[in-house]
Amino acid sequence: MARSVLVTGGNRGIGLAIARELAAAGDAVAVTYRSGEPPEGLFGVRCDVTSTADVEAAFDKVEAEQGPVEVLVANAGITKDTLLAMMKEETFTEVLDANLTGAYRVAKRAIRPMMKLKRGRIILVSSVVALSGSAGQTNYAASKAGLIGFGRSMAREYGSRGITVNVVAPGFVETDMTAGLDSEAIVKNIPLGRQAKPAEVARVVRFLAGDDASYITGAVIPVDGGLGMGH
Ligand code: NDP
Numbered sequence: 001m002a003r004s005v006l007v008t009g010g011n012r013g014i015g016l017a018i019a020r021e022l023a024a025a026g027d028a029v030a031v032t033y034r035s036g037e038p039p040e041g042l043f044g045v046r047c048d049v050t051s052t053a054d055v056e057a058a059f060d061k062v063e064a065e066q067g068p069v070e071v072l073v074a075n076a077g078i079t080k081d082t083l084l085a086m087m088k089e090e091t092f093t094e095v096l097d098a099n100l101t102g103a104y105r106v107a108k109r110a111i112r113p114m115m116k117l118k119r120g121r122i123i124l125v126s127s128v129v130a131l132s133g134s135a136g137q138t139n140y141a142a143s144k145a146g147l148i149g150f151g152r153s154m155a156r157e158y159g160s161r162g163i164t165v166n167v168v169a170p171g172f173v174e175t176d177m178t179a180g181l182d183s184e185a186i187v188k189n190i191p192l193g194r195q196a197k198p199a200e201v202a203r204v205v206r207f208l209a210g211d212d213a214s215y216i217t218g219a220v221i222p223v224d225g226g227l228g229m230g231h
Contacts, residue, residue, distance in 0.1 A: 002028040004066040005209070006059070008049055008106055009076030011039055013175035014125065017198035018073055021206045028066040032058055032076065049076045049102030059109045068113035071209045074103040075125040077143075079177060081136040092139045099143035100150065107154060111163070120163040121209045124151045125201075128171045128224045131231035144169075148220055155218035164217035166208045170201045171224025191226030 005022050009015040010031025019042055023029040030043040038044020043065055047058035062069060077099045080091045103124055114120030129137055130144035148167055155165040172178060172186050173196045187194060201223050207213055208221065222228050 002026055002066070003070045004062065004068060005029045005071040005073070006032070006062050006069045006106075006110075007073040007075055008032045008047070008102070010042065010073075011036070011044070013177065014170065014173055014198045014201050015073070015075040017202035018075060018205045021199065021202035022071070022073075022209060025206055025210070027071065027209075030062045030066060030069075049105055050097050052105055055105045055109050059106075063113070068117060069110050070114065070117060070119065071121045071123075072106060072110045073123045073125065073205060073209075074106050074147075076102055077125065077177075079137065079140050081140065083136055084138045087139065092142075095139035096143050096146070099140070100146040103147055103150065107150075107165075111154075111158065114163050115158070115161050118162045120158075120161075121213075122151070122154065122163065122165040123205050123208050124165070124167045125205075126167045126169045126220065128169050128222065128228040128231075130169060131220075132228050152218045159217055164208075164213070166213070166216060166218070167220045168201060168204055168208070169220055169222045169224065169228065171196060171222070171227040173198055173201060189227060190224070191229070194225065196223065196225060 005027045007015050007019045010019040011033035019029045019031045032047035033044050045058040045061045047054045080095050124147045126147045127144040129141045151165045151167045204223050
C-alpha cells in the first residue's frame with residue numbers, strides 16, 4: 001500500500017521537488033500550501049505552520065484522505081535577512097517561529113500516530129548555514145541549527161518505536177528563495193562549481209524516507225556541493 005506522506009511548503013521550490021519525487025516513487029503525497037492553488041496531481045491542504053490550529057486541521061484532512069502520516073518532511077521555511085545590529089526582535093522571532101517552531105508543530109502532531117504505527121520517517125530540511133553561520137542570517141542560521149538539536153533529540157526519543165529522524169542540509173539551491181542572491185560570488189566557494197537543482201535535494205530525501213535508509217537516524221546529510229565541508 002502507498003505510504004501517507006506530508007511535505008510542508010510542498011507547493012514550490014525544494015518542497016515541490018520532494019513531493020513529486022516521493023509521488024513518483026509510489027507514495028500518496030500531500031502538500032501544504034498557503035495561498036493560490038495546490039500543485040496539480042498532489043493532495044493540497046491549506047496550512048500556515050505558524051498556526052497550531054492550521055497544523056491540526058491539515059493533519060486531520062491528510063489522515064482522512066490517505067491515512068496516518070508515515071513520512072513527514074518539514075520543509076517550509078523563510079528568510080528575513082539583515083545584520084544583527086539592524087535586526088528587530090520580531091524579525092528574529094518570525095523566522096524562528098516559521099522554521100523551527102513550525103517544525104516542532106508538525107512533528108509533535110505527527111509523532112503519536114507514528115508511535116501507534118510503530119514506524120515513521122521524519123526529515124527536517126535545515127541548511128549548510130546551520131553549521132557554517134552566515135552574515136546577515138543570525139535568525140535563519142539559528143533556526144536551522146535548532147532543527148539539528150531538535151531532530152537528534154527526537155531520534156533518541158523515538159528510535160525504539162521504529163521512527164527515524166534525519167536532517168538534510170542543502171547548500172545553494174535554485175529556487176525563489178535564492179533568486180535575488182549574487183550567485184557568481186557564492187558559486188566560487190562551491191567545490192562542485194554550481195548551484196543545486198531542487199531535484200538533487202529531493203532524491204536524498206527520497207533515500208532517507210525509503211528502505212535503504214533503515215539504519216540511519218539522527219544524521220545530518222549535507223547536499224551542498226562541498227560548500228560546508230569540514231563541519
Ligand atoms: P521557497 O521560498 O522557494 O519556498 C518556501 C516554501 O515554504 C513555500 O512552499 C512556502 O509556502 C513555504 N512556507 C514558508 N513559510 C511558511 C509557513 N509559515 N507555513 C507554511 N508554509 C510556509 O524556498 P526553498 O524551496 O528554497 O526552501 C525550502 C526549504 O529549504 C526551506 O526550509 C529553506 O530554508 C531550505 N533551504 C533552501 C536553500 C536554498 O538554497 N534554496 C538552501 C538550504 C535550505 P508559500 O508558497 O505559501 O509561501
